Amino acid sequence: MTISAEKLIEMAKEAREKAYVPYSKFKVGAALLTQEGKVFTGCNVENASFGLTCCAERTAIFKAVSEGNREFVALAVIADVPTLCSPCGACRQVMAEFAGDMKVHMANLHGQYKTITVSELLPGYFTAEDMEAQGTGSGVQP
Numbered sequence: 001m002t003i004s005a006e007k008l009i010e011m012a013k014e015a016r017e018k019a020y021v022p023y024s025k026f027k028v029g030a031a032l033l034t035q036e037g038k039v040f041t042g043c044n045v046e047n048a049s050f051g052l053t054c055c056a057e058r059t060a061i062f063k064a065v066s067e068g069n070r071e072f073v074a075l076a077v078i079a080d081v082p083t084l085c086s087p088c089g090a091c092r093q094v095m096a097e098f099a100g101d102m103k104v105h106m107a108n109l110h111g112q113y114k115t116i117t118v119s120e121l122l123p124g125y126f127t128a129e130d131m132e133a134q135g136t137g138s139g140v141q142p
């Protein structure tokens with residue numbers, strides 16, 4: 001069973017309604033599709049200490065990983081923007097940790113979206129191999 005980009009975007013749109021955004025008022029929703037066909041959604045969760053905010057994309061990814069899922073095929077992200085919702089640098093690096101070739105559907109509330117891969121969003125992203133190259137060892141325990 002596979003889920004269309006449109007369906008995933010619809011699920012991200014629903015998750016967006018749960019956004020906790022008293023400071024920016026900027027609601028973002030995300031929906032992450034796993035290899036097994038499960039979907040984990042997320043919204044942005046802000047804090048009075050602004051830097052502690054967690055974006056919608058990372059909320060969805062952390063929910064999935066914390067429930068034992070690490071293989072992802074697509075992530076939809078949506079916000080009320082005239083262009084398309086573009087993930088921040090922190091989220092791009094977190095996506096790259098698990099799925100460099102994952103598709104990202106960047107959407108808006110006008111029914112428009114564009115699909116791009118994580119590698120295209122963050123070319124040359126930092127990996128465990130970069131630590132090996134410095135002789136420090138990654139210490140990775142998959």
Ligand SMILES: O=c1ccn([C@H]2C[C@H](O)[C@@H](CO)O2)c(=O)[nH]1
Pocket residue numbers: 021024026028043044045046053054055056057077085086087088
């Ligand atoms: O792709 C994005 C971009 C921004 N935000 C959130 C962080 C913050 O709560 C608000 C404004 O930056 O939007 C996301 O969740 N995802």
Ligand SMILES: [Zn+2]
Pocket residue numbers: 055056057058087088089090091092
């Ligand atoms: Zn982000």
